[in-house]
Amino acid sequence: MIYSYNIFKNHYFFLCVIILLFLHNTSFTKELISGYQFSEPSTQAIQDDDFTNPAFIWIEHGKQIWKQKQVSSELSCNSCHGEVKNMKGISLKYPKINDEKKLINLEQKINICRTNKMNLKKLQPESKNLLALSALLTFQSKGLMQKIEINTENKKWFDLGEKLYFKKIGQMGLSCSQCHDERVGKNLRAEKISQGHVNGFPTYLLRWSKIASVHRRIQFCNEQARALPFKIFSNEYNALQLYMTWRGNGLVIETPAVRK
Numbered sequence: 001m002i003y004s005y006n007i008f009k010n011h012y013f014f015l016c017v018i019i020l021l022f023l024h025n026t027s028f029t030k031e032l033i034s035g036y037q038f039s040e041p042s043t044q045a046i047q048d049d050d051f052t053n054p055a056f057i058w059i060e061h062g063k064q065i066w067k068q069k070q071v072s073s074e075l076s077c078n079s080c081h082g083e084v085k086n087m088k089g090i091s092l093k094y095p096k097i098n099d100e101k102k103l104i105n106l107e108q109k110i111n112i113c114r115t116n117k118m119n120l121k122k123l124q125p126e127s128k129n130l131l132a133l134s135a136l137l138t139f140q141s142k143g144l145m146q147k148i149e150i151n152t153e154n155k156k157w158f159d160l161g162e163k164l165y166f167k168k169i170g171q172m173g174l175s176c177s178q179c180h181d182e183r184v185g186k187n188l189r190a191e192k193i194s195q196g197h198v199n200g201f202p203t204y205l206l207r208w209s210k211i212a213s214v215h216r217r218i219q220f221c222n223e224q225a226r227a228l229p230f231k232i233f234s235n236e237y238n239a240l241q242l243y244m245t246w247r248g249n250g251l252v253i254e255t256p257a258v259r260k
C-alpha cells in the first residue's frame with residue numbers, strides 16, 4: 001500500500017516536471033520579436049520619426065494616387081472606397097483567397113481593382129505606384145495586431161508555405177528556418193538575423209533607397225543564400241507570405257518599417 005503510494009507520488013512528481021519543461025519550452029519558442037528589435041538604434045530612430053522615415057514619401061504619393069481621377073473611368077479609388085482611413089484592417093486579411101480560389105496578396109488585389117473596376121492596366125510588381133498604394137493601405141492598419149486565420153479554404157496554401165519555409169535550398173542548402181529560427185540574433189555580414197517577420201512591410205531598405213514588398217525581400221534572402229528565387233506574385237511566395245504572416249500572429253503592424 002505504502003509502496004504503491006510512493007510510486008504514484010514519484011510519477012506525479014516527474015509528470016509535473018515534464019509538463020513544466022514542456023510549457024517553458026513552448027512559451028520560449030513562441031516568443032515573438034519584431035525585426036525592429038534587431039535593427040541598429042540609428043535605423044530604429046529613422047523608423048520612429050515620421051519626418052525622417054523616407055517611406056513616408058511613398059505614403060504621401062499613395063495618398064495622391066488614391067484620390068486621382070482616371071481619365072478612362074472618371075473614377076479614383078476614393079470614388080468607391082471613400083477616405084483611405086476606411087481601409088483600416090483590410091491589409092490584415094491578406095494574403096487572401098480570391099474568387100478564383102487562388103491565394104493573392106494585397107498588391108495583387110490592388111491590381112484587380114484597377115483592371116476590373118477601373119479598366120486600367122496592372123501596375124508592375126515593385127513599381128513606385130503599386131508599392132505606394134500597398135504601403136498606404138497597410139499603414140492604415142498600423143498598431144493593429146496581426147491575426148490571420150487559417151481555415152479550410154487557405155489550409156493547402158498554408159501547408160505549402162510551411163513546407164517551403166523548412167525546405168533546404170540553394171548552393172548552401174539553407175532553409176528559411178535555419179536562419180530565422182536557428183540563427184536568430186547571430187550576425188550575417190553586417191546584419192543581425194531576426195525572426196523574419198512581415199509586420200513592417202512594405203519596408204524601406206536603406207541599402208536600396210526604396211521600399212520593398214514581402215516577395216521582394218524573400219527574393220533577396222534567396223539570392224543571399226544562393227538559391228534560385230521565385231517570381232514576385234508566384235504561388236510559392238504567396239504561400240510563404242501566408243505562413244510568415246501566421247507565424248507572426250500577435251505582432252503589431254509597424255508599416256512602414258525601416259531596415260538596413
Ligand code: HEC
Pocket residue numbers: 066075076077078079080081090093109110113114117118133137
Ligand atoms: C468602381 C468602384 C471601385 C473602384 C474605383 C476601386 N475599387 Fe477597390 N473594391 C471595390 C469593391 C466593390 C470591392 C469589394 C469587392 C471585391 O473584393 O471585389 C473592392 C475591394 C478592394 C480591396 C479589398 C478589400 C477587402 O476587404 O479585401 C482593396 C484592397 C481595394 N479594393 C483597393 C482599391 C484601390 C487601391 C483602388 C484604386 C486603385 C480601388 N480599390 C478602386 C470597388 C472599387
Ligand code: HEC
Pocket residue numbers: 034035036038164165174175176177178179180188191192193194195196197198200203217218221222224225240244259
Ligand atoms: C542565410 C540566412 C537567411 C536565409 C536562409 C533566409 N533569410 Fe531572411 N533574412 C536574412 C537576413 C540577414 C535578413 C535581414 C535581417 C533581418 O531582418 O533578419 C533577413 C530578413 C528577412 C525578412 C525581413 C524581416 C524584417 O523584419 O524586415 C523576411 C520576411 C525574411 N527574411 C524571410 C525569409 C524567408 C521566407 C526565407 C526562406 C525562403 C529566408 N528569409 C531565408 C537571412 C536569411
